[in-house]
Amino acid sequence: MQSDPKPVLHATGISKFFPGVIALDDVELQLYPGEVHALLGENGAGKSTLIKCLTGAYPRDAGVIMLDGAEINPKDPLSSQAAGIGTVYQEVNLLSNLSVAENLFLGRQPRRFGMIDQRRMLRDSKDILAQYGLSIDPAQLLSSYSIAIQQIVAIARAVELSGKVLILDEPTASLDREEVELMFSVIRRLTARGLAVVFITHFLDQVLAICDRATILRNGCVVGTRKLAEVTQTEIVTLMLGRQLEAATHHHERRETGDVLLSLRGFGKRGAIEPFDLDIHTGEVVGMAGLLGSGRTETCNAIFGAQPADQGEARLRGSPLRISTPREAIRNRIALCPEDRKTEGIVGDLSVRENIILSLQARQGWYRPLPRAKIEEIAQSYVKALDIRLANLDTPIRLLSGGNQQKALLARWLATEPQLLILDEPTRGIDVGAHAEIIALIERLRTQGMALLVASSEMEELVAYSTKIVVLRDRRQVGALTGDDISPNAIIRAIAAEEEPRA
Amino acid sequence: MKLMKTLLVSAAIAMPAAAFAENETVGFSQIGSESGWRAAETSVTKADAKERGITLKFADAQQKQENQIKALRGFIAQGVDAILLAPVVATGWDEVLGEAKDADIPVVLLDRKVDASDDLYLTAVTSDTVHEGTVAGDWLKDAVGDAQCNVVELQGTTGASVTIDRKKGFADAIASADNITIVRSQTGDFTRAQGKIVMESFIKAEGGGSDICALYAHNDDMALGAIQAIKEAGLKPGEDIKIVSIDSVPDMHLAISKGEANATVELTPDMAGPAFDALEAYWADGTQPEKWIQTDSTLFTQDDDNEAAYENKKALGY
Amino acid sequence: MIRSTLRRVTPQLIILALILALNMVMFPGFFHVEVHNGRLFGNLIDVLNRGAPVALLSVGMTLVIATRGIDLSVGAVMAISGAVAASVITGGASWIVAVLAALGAGALCGLWNGVLVAVLRIQPIVATLVLMVAGRGIAQLLTEGAILTFNDPGLVRLGGGTILSLPTPIWIWIGVAALVGLVVRRSALGLLIEATGINERSARLAGINARVLLIAVYLVAGLCAALAGVVVAADIRGADANNAGLWMELDAILAVVIGGTSLLGGRFSITASLLGALIIQSVNSAILMSGMAVEFNLVIKAVIIITILVIQSPRVRHWIYLLRASSGPGPMPRQPASRTPKIEEGRP
Incomplete structure (x- = not known):
């Protein structure tokens, strides 16, 4: 032309x-x-x-x-x-x-x-x-x-x-x-x-x-x-x-997973994500891959009730589950660390301490305040466990670096002791050190028996920690990879496939 | 309950006029019912019309000039024999008054004047607000005689023409008496609450009230608030501090009858009486009244029958 | 906790002290307090007593503003509750019933505002404007346009009476403020309100029931306004629908602003708002005591308020800090350093 x-x-x-x-x-x-x-x-x-x-x-x-x-x-x-x-x-x-x-x-x-x-x-x-x-x-x-x-x-x-x-x-x-x-x-x-x-x-x-x-x-x-x-x-x-397709491969041995924790059938929301089936087991990390706008965030939000699903059914440990608000999700010990840390995650002017205990306190109800000593203990222990770097716990969270904010948000959700932790782009916009720590944390939580659903555009990252990867394109699940099939190459092929296997 | 009474009165008025009357029809455009005095003016007018056998067409403008203009045009279209207008504002009346004049319908202004050529209306019946202040001042001069007297003044809303006039009238009256001086003057916004608050500060500022000989309030409501402040300060209103104010609302008569206040100058709600007098003379032989009919500013003191005045005023719908 | 509150309200305390000092310069007997018929009597008592309505309003207003809202209707709600109390008492009921009815009316008004804001998602300024305009009309309907007077000693005592020589309104506002402050700070309510005000979306996703919380704060504002309305009506022994609480919502907002709570929501301090209310009342008192011509009232008030707000503005505070830092070896430098902590990027 x-x-x-x-x-x-x-x-x-x-x-x-x-x-x-x-x-x-x-x-x-x-x-x-x-x-x-x-x-x-x-x-x-x-x-x-x-x-x-x-x-x-x-x-x-x-x-x-x-x-x-x-x-x-x-x-x-x-x-x-x-x-x-x-x-x-x-x-x-x-x-x-x-x-x-x-x-x-x-x-x-x-x-x-x-x-x-x-x-x-x-x-x-x-x-x-x-x-x-x-x-x-x-x-x-x-x-x-x-x-x-x-x-x-x-x-x-x-x-x-x-x-x-x-x-x-x-x-x-x-x-x-x-x-x-x-x-x-x-x-x-x-x-x-x-x-x-x-x-x-x-x-x-x-x-x-x-x-x-x-x-x-x-x-x-x-x-x-x-x-x-x-x-x-x-x-x-x-x-x-920009992936060197040959470089990273799924070099983990096949991982043992536990029972089915969350089971979704025909689950979806009109205009956001087309109906899909998904099983998440305890001790499993389900990775979600796809380009921007492919429906990853929408899937996370639908499960968490932030944009509640309007079709299909969900079962938690076998019993039917209806989630229409984040509060219901939290009550069922499901947690979501959202993609947009600034507008959906942190409460900027509140201290790191308050941000960490916020969800736990919200679940307890306003009339049952966490004792001061308990708050201090929770905040201190997570600051130490996740190596959150700050001057002191009174520091407003907005003054922290991206990586430390993300770790504090993870602490907020871990404090609620979730059985399913959904992470939407957990490593976006954070420095290399925190990046590695968060990946290590995901692995650690999995071995402790937690179920995780992680959406990320970092393919190597997904490959590194996922036991199963679902691939999304145009708000539709277009593939699923398990075990030895998991590799950046396979992900890219699934994303790019013209009209290839549907999950 | 009061509503019921008003309804009954208006029902009575709506009935065909009594046989002995000349059966003239008069339209009355009232501002609204924003105060007790306004409600009394309406009921006095209705009662007066009934007594005289005049059919009164009443229109409540709800504080809007456009409603008043509409009402006036309606009256003109119905061919009434006269119109009473209590204007909500002073300006913007030339056109509709001109229409009434063209239809040969005399218009009488009640309680406020308008900025229009005076050949557009028959006459205006209003109180002289400067004179009201003067009556209050003259009473105080008589009451204190030659004794030294420090007066505190509760003004109305700052900048309102009534405030300016009532202040001036009082000042003029006491100008000749060297023994009477206004030591403090503050606005009480014509309200009871503010009257009380400001009086409290007057008392504190003037030696716990012992330096105050008299209070002059621009309306009864402020005086009534001030009476409570004086009582709470451990003083006797009406004795330790003389109280004179203007309006003659029912509660003030009650206070005077209890000896807690000394005098009030009536702002009569009967504006319609002089207006109907002028109209009847005009209808009879075309007598042109004066362009301004001034209503009486009657002084009520502890010598009058204030309990009767109270009942009387209450009945008027204050 | 007490020490941190004290640090938070230091600017307000200084301003209040300055204005009281100004009062004293103009009127030397300002701090004189004596007992008159078993009643404490003096200008200082007046400031506390007359500050009651705005102080009560500012308690509710602080919570509303902390959620990034505003309640313009509180003045009108005062008129409504006063009218309700007066109608009930003149109807022959006891003063307790009258007060409960007034509180019920206030709660209803607050609920209305809360539902408009939290459920229908109408902007708070618009939502509460509705009741601001309509509320006074409702009150006028109740009193049929006149001042509805009463003499029930029980009700009158709430405005003009004393308890232990101190005027009742002072007890009421201190009691309400202490109660609300205690509930808010001893429970987790304060934290949840602040989180909602700072970032409602984050708060909802963290599991906070922002909707119920919003309705609750407007409810509290309505209740506070109702109580203020009862106090004002009891004070003059009558419900003045035309004038009760007129423009008082603006004084309440001003009190909160002087107290340093941001209109953008978030961190709040009820104590600071109460000091704001007292500052406003001291200014009013100074104007009344000055004996100046009434035409200057509003100008003087405006000048004082503007000065307070300018001194409190972040830019001016920063200048003051620079000025003090440059003008010699003050004991200053450590404090600002801790106020804006430098966070070290953790980069291994």
Whole structure:
């Protein structure tokens, strides 16, 4: 497709530093007219930083941006838009209380005798929308249409204003299948007109369906640019995750597990996770693998009652279990250490001591306060056992490092003596030392007979501690690995498999 | 219970007027029923109309000028013989008063004036709030004679025109008496609670109350609060500290009858009486009344029959 | 525990002392207390006595604000409870029944607010605005627009009476504050409230029943307001639906803010809020004792309050700290170091 040798946009040497972090390191991106170019990478790989540098939302620290052969230097998103680069984000950033036509023409309404020419604005809006295959009434409020339509209106506005490069940042994240198709047809119309489209998404199948090429980022560096027709899905996933497939293998002997603790049948929540079956035994670590947005967190939340399941059944040690709130889960000695430590885990202004005993106290009820001495004993013992480093127990937990916060949260849940401990991304954003300690802790808890369900995007980690791994893709369980089958390679194959074995 | 009574009264009024009457119809646009005095004004007006054989059409505006304007337009459309208006605000009346004038319907303003040309209404019946203060001041002058007297003053809401007027009237009256001085003056917001609190501080600030000879309160409610403060300080209200205030609400008469207060100046709820007098003269032979009819500011002291006054006022719906 | 509370309320104590000193400068007899007919009598007693309504309100308000909420309706609830107490007592019931009925009305109002906030998830400021506006109307309906007076000695004693020479309202607010403070701090309620206020999502996921907790704090606020309403009505021996508790919710919020509890929720101190209430009352008292023209009342109050809040602002506190640190060898440097502890990254 890119037989045209001249790229419409060519960014070279783009670098961006944040205090202590290299967010982008000498990144190169070439866009050709008429192509859809995917920007891939796990969270934190630098995708959004790159977009922000290209649109001028962030000042870049190094690098040159050439648009149509001329250097541009966007100071802010408005100037990049004027130069020809339009951006549409996942959250529609239009004014939902204005009409579709007003949104399309906001700031540049056609005027007649000094007044806004409503009739012309509506007529022009109809013409523009027709180019996108939409025949809607532009006089209606934007909010009266679906998110998909609003997205397309946003795209139309961006294209009208800029017209050379269109950046779509996760435009399909909240759309259903048919709406995604509609979006794709719009994108195809645009590329047919010679626009270059940058497409950012976590959905690999969508990348394969619509994109021509992909640039893959990892840790702020470009690890490759590929024509999608020439690579396998496995190769892309490998590039994204950066795993040496041969290196790590499942080198543990087969582990003995105990009785079935939690048994799920047809368990699921509409719009979050499709029904699945799962058995978790005592003394077992069930790993959950999958790309971002594959449904790992949703599965954890459904079991814990944070987003209660609406179908299927659960049995705890054989007896039926109905969990609709975290309190019920906790009462049944199920614990969840959530993925987003800051907003769902820690209570920042409370002391480490209070954070550690919070769940235990909540389960006991407000009228049965833990004795001061008991609190001290619990907090001290976990600080020691988990090697939480702090000045003293009165320190507000928000002042601790990520790793120590995570350990304190683990202490909170261990203090409730759970029989099932669910860990959602337990090692994200923590330092190497704490990382190793948490993995060792998982192993230790397993040997003590606890059942654990661990969701992680760190494949080697999963391989290291899991006795069983379920693989999720597109909010569906697509595979299960046990015993000697467990290896990073097998995980990646399962994630990437087109329509492979269902669990 | 009181509600029941009001309902009965209004039912009586709604009945066809008695045979001996001229059977004129008058529309009355009342502000609302925000205070006991306002309720009394309404019931006095209704009773007075009934006695005179006038059919009264009553409209409660619930504190909104737009409701009053609507009511006035309704009265005009019904072709009433006159309109009584107790205006909720002073401005914005020109248009609707003009419409009444065009329809030859005389309008009488009750208890407040408006900012409009005076040929738009027949007359205004109001109390003279400066004069009320003067009556109170004159009473105090008589009561203390030549003795030295330190007065504390409980003002109404800061900046309200009633506050300014009642303060001025009292000050004017005692200006000639060198032996009477206002030593402390604070706002009590026209409320009982605040009247009590401020009086407490007056007592503390003036030698435990022994330096205070008299209290002048801009309304009875504040005076009633102050009486409690004086009692709690171990002093005898009405004796150790003379008390004069304005409004003549029932509870004040009770206090005077018990000797706990000395005098109150009546703000009469009977604004309608003079208004009907003026209207009847106008209907009879087109007599143009004065543009301002001032109601009497009657002084009640311990010499009057305050128990009767109490019963009387209670019956009016205070 | 007592020592940590003392450290927490030091700024409020200093401010209160300064304002009382100011009172004394203006009016030398300010601290004079004597016994009059078996009743302690003096300006200081007045501050404690007159501070009762706002102090009572601030107890409930502190808990509500700690959950990141606000209760604008407490002033109106005061009017309602006063009206209920007055109607019940004039209906011939005993004063105990009247007080219980008033408390019941307050509890009902609190429950209403709590359900709007916790169950229907309406923003607290909007949810309680409803009752703030409607509540006074309800009270006016109960009293039919007039001041409903009563003379029942039992009820009157709650406002104007004394126990052991001290005015009853002082006993009431100290008693309620002690009771609530004790329950909140001796049980785990305080911790759970603070956790909910700081991060409701984390708190729910940690198993805290945030919904019940939220309803409970609004209930307590309603009860405190009801008691304040009874005290105010008993004080003037009448329920004044138009004026009872008017704008008092703002004084209560101010008391909590002066007490240093953040409107963003979290850490709270009932003691500090009570000191805030006393500070406000001392300012009011200073204004009354000053004998200045009434036109200056609000301006003086505003200036004093603004000064207090500015001095308490983090930025100014920081400046003061810098000033003291640079102006010689004060015994200061250790304290701030311990206040913002440096956490060493554990990196083996």
